Amino acid sequence: MPEASKMKKPDVKVVLLGDMNVGKTSLLHRYTERRFKDTISTVGGAFFLKQWGPYNISIWDTAGREQFHGLGSMYCRGASAVILTYDVTNWQSLAELEERFLSLTDTAHHGCIYAVVGNKADLTDSKAQLSQDSDGVSEDQIQEEMTKPQVLSACPTPPASPASLSGMSLNKQVTREDAMAFYGRILRYKGLEEKGSLPAEKMCFETSAKTGYNVDTLFETLFDLVLPSILRNRNENLQSPTVDLEECRGAGSKRARSTCC
Amino acid sequence: MFPDPTEINDGDAADKEDPAESRLSDVAAQEQSLDAEPLSDQEKEQETEETENTERQNNDSTETADGGTEDAAVDHDQSDSGEFVVTVLAKAKLEEQGIGVKGRSSPLLEAGTQECPAFISHRDEDVTGDSWRQHRKHVFVLSEAGKPIYSRYGSEEALSSTMGVMMALVSFVQSGDNIIRSVYSEQHIVVFLQKGPLVLVCVSSSRQSEEQLRGELLYVYYQIISMLTQASISRIFEHKKNYDLRRLLAGSEKILDGLLNLVDSDPSFLLAAIHCLPLASSLRDSLSHILQKAITPNLVFSILVAKNQLLTIVQEKTVIEDTRLEPTDVHLLLNLIGASSAFQAGEIWTPICLPLFNPDCYFYAYISYLDPPECTVCLLLLSTDKEAFYAVAECKRKIEEAMVAQNSLSLIAKAQSYSVSQVGVSDLRHFMYKPFDVPDTYRQLTQFTSPEMEAPYSSEEEKMRLLDLYRFMHSRIHSTSRPLKLIYHVAERETLLAWVTSKFELYTCFSPLVTKACAITAITKLLRWIKKEEDRLFIRYPPKYSTTPNPSKSSRGGKSDQQDSTDNGFLSLL
Structure with missing residues (x-):
């Protein structure tokens, strides 16, 4: 890939964490390659460089397997954003985030931002079945339709009849509220x-x-949100307040400590 | 098909806590309760079947005679008792999947979608089916506590009783201060290998010898070691005897599957030697030179691979003084590359242990393809420093630049394996040649050369048939009881000649009409041709570099400093 081959210094680091089979590699693959394909279990971690405007964002796609757990904190070191990924059809995958993965982020940057991402929404949410990317925030996503599960084809499966309502509720194991509650616990864990x-x-x-x-x-x-972090990295010696405070209202904690390393 | 259920009652002790037990269907529940309390007399019917089953299996084998009581109770209403046990197991499997947390929940199963052939894998295979029994070679890995760790076909859960039986066999023989090595039946060989806390079992209907099969099991063991290290496996099982190692190996099944497929289809494993891609020696030297120049502290191996064959390998100087790189370790690395090629645009950084080099420590492997999106040329850099990713990635940029400058990629793309016709011996169809006579090369890297398999060996079945013939010849040559130096074997559709000397090991395949004299002449010609092509067929002098952390200031100091300064940018992010 051209952007990877040229020698470039990454400005910021984003890390994907989460249990195995939640779809971390598929998410990244969808974003970078614009398509969905069958992946095999990641070994260790895979490094990608993404051009975002004038900036280079390095993305670490990590293995969710316990085997590679010891490496997690290394991949997270100095990260500006961590994407904690779970599978909406699997409650355990959210629990694992809290049990296994949250502590790995101790090595992340002080001002690191966290995103909690429930993947495989197409299995539980008719809205998610259709679009490439409908911009709407998935507020009321509990729609009474379900898809055929895990058919690994590129085309979205047609929604089943509304009769399969019961299957639906069993299928979706993690609600958005659960995820938001978890996000609150992340902040508490981080003392924010x-x-x-x-x-x-x-x-x-x-x-x-x-x-x-x-x-x-x-x-x-996420990229928009980590931009302040990039700018701060670049200007850390100049101490100039180029951080767009409007853009990251919540960055109060970030500003508190200057970057190190 | 193989004598697994001989001691079914003992075996089930190992999976008493089977979570599915309580949810079994009628028949299954009966059977399971029988297993749990083998002496309960209300279940006589089933017990009879068990016994019958035992007897049947004993007839098949030579070594399990001590396994069971020989009551000749024959009457049973289940059509096939051997089948019956497996049916029960398979039912348990379905139930377990239903309550499992990995991926699928029970409603999905009820919908029957798991039968969709598009993504059914060997993992989902019905272990009751005939197709499961027909597989040529089964491989199972279990812990000493009888816990399933890996099965090549079918899910481990479904096979937990089967594996319990295997462990029962192992411990039964062990209790008599003995070690079970193999069980022979008419159709199958069952080979056992115990390595530390792991027990590996192969059930094969191929014609391979016990030694060969044991060698393959050893490869499986090493592949597991390469992912977890021997030290950590011992530690885990010392700490908790009934640990479920699948927790750590989950996701790695494909690596083991891939290894077993390679073992079946690639003679490198049989010969314990590396197959490198034929390449003009000038090109190979220039590639080596590129690798030699792109170094960073703690880098120990730089390996370039194309089409799953070795192009060149450069090693740290002091490392090879200490020990040579074993072909086995290279094979495991190549298999890892094959299994991690799913996401080819990225750069992978992963710990890996080279079990023959040091079974207890990790190297850190950097894997990246140099020619996306084709992804045929792969660079593998091994470092001892966990944190060296950015420094090693920088080496890749240098290598990439140099290869662009020298147009290496397009030259590599043209390289390919050769045809046997180039040898110019009309009756010769195929051969494998493993030299011992190049002291420097042999000490550092055992290699062999072999042409493409061409007609009549172009179909998968025919390829496998030829490989089977080679395996047979190999087993005769390396027989422990009566080793041979030279075999002339007239088979149905071809004639084979295998010959081992102090200088080489050679396997040749001729058309069926060849005469002995012809074959000898042909081999003389072949050896002459190989000698002539040696520089192209083999890596003659594996190059070296020195990356010890404190190089003398004079020679390499300048270079290292430069490297450090370019790294600073990355290090600030670490």
């Missing part, structure tokens, strides 16, 4: 004030790597 941080509504996403639903929104929102 809820007021001074980015709001949960903004940082909790439901996506579908299969249909592309919300995927661009996720990455682009």
Whole structure:
């Protein structure tokens, strides 16, 4: 890939974390390659460089397997954004984030921002089945239709009849409210004030790597949010207040400490 | 098909806590309760079947005679008792999947979508089916506590009883201060290998020898070690004897599957040697030179691979003084590359242990393709420093630049394996040649050369048939009881000649009408041709570099400093 081959210094680091099989690699693949394909379990971590305007964003796609757990904190070191990914059809995958993955982020940058992402929304949400990326925030996503699960084809499956309502509720194991509550616990774990941080509504996403639903929104929102971090990195020696305070209202905690390394 | 259910009752002790047990269907529940309390007399009917089953299996095997009571109770209403046990197991499997947390929840199963053939894998295979029994080679890995770790076909859960039986066999023989090595039946060989806390079992209907199969099991063991290290496996099982190792290996099944497929289809494993892509020696030297120049502290191996064959390998100087790189370790690396190629645009950084180099420590492997999107040329850099990713990635940029400058990629793209016709011996169809006579090369990297398999060996079945013939010849040559130096074997559709000397090991395949004299002449010609082409067929002098952390200021100091300064940008992000 051209952007990877040229020698470029990454400005900022984004890390994808989450249990195995939640779709981290698929999310990234959907975003970078614009398509969905069958992936195999990632070994270790994979590094990607993404051009975002004039900036280079490095993205670490990590393995969710316990085997590679020891490496997690290395991948997270100095990260400006961490995407904690779970599978909306699997409650355990959200629980794992709290049990296994949250502590890995201790090595992240002080001002690191966190996004909680529920993938595979196409399995539970008719809205997620259709679009490439409908920009709407998935507020009332409980629609009484379900898809055929896990058919690994590129085309979205047609919604089943509304009769399969019961299947639906069993299918979706993690609601957006659960994710938002988890986001609150992340802030508490990090010792951050809820007021001074980015709001949960903004940082909790439901996506579908299969249909592309919300995927661009996720990455682009995050990239926009980490830009201040990039600028601060660049100007850390100059101490000039180029940080756009409007853009990151919640960055109060970030400003508090200057970057190190 | 193989004598697994001989001691079914003992075996089930190992999976008593089977979570699915309580949710079994009628028949299954009966059977399971029988297993849990083998002496309960209300279940006589089933017990009879068990016994019958035991007996049947004993007839098949030579070593399990001590396994069971020989009551000749024959009467049973289940059509096939061997089948019956497996049916029960398969039912348990479905139930377990229903309550499992990995991916699918029960309503989905009821919808029957798991049967969709598009993504059904060997993992989902019905272990009751005939197709499951027909597989040529099964491989199972279990812990000493009898816990399933891996099965090549079918899910481990469904096979937990089967594996319990295997463990029962192992411990039964062990209790007599002995070690079970193999069980022979008419159709199958069952080979056991115990390595530390792991037990590996192969059930094969191929014609391979016990030694060959054990060698393959050893590869499976090493592949597991390469992911977890021997030290950590021992530690885990010392700490908790009934640990479920699948927790750590989850997701790695494809790597093991891939290894077993390679073992079946690639003679490198049989010969324990590396197959490198034929390349003009000038090109190979220039590639080596590029690798030699792109170094960073703690880099120990730089490996360039194309089409799953080795192009060149450059090693740290002091490392090879200490120990040579074993072909096995290279094979495991190549398999890892094959199994991690899904996402080719990225740069991968992962720990990997080279078990023959040091079974207890990790290297850190940087894997990246140099020619996306085709992804045929792969660079593998091994470092001992966990944190060296950015420095190693920088080496890749240098290598990439140099290769662009020298147009190496398009030259590599033209390189390909050769046809046997180039040898110019009319009756010769195929051969494998592994030299011992190049001291420097052999000590550092055992290699072999072999042409493409062409007609009549172009179909998969025919390829496999030829490989089977080679395996047979190999087993005769390397027989432990009666090793041979030279075999002339007239098979149905071809004639084979295998010959081992102090200088080489050679396997040749001729058309069926060749005469002995002809074959000898042909081999003389072949050896002459190989000698002539040696520089192209083999990596003659594996190059070296020195990356010890404190190089003398005079020679390399300047270079290292430069490297450090370019790294600073990256390091600030670490």
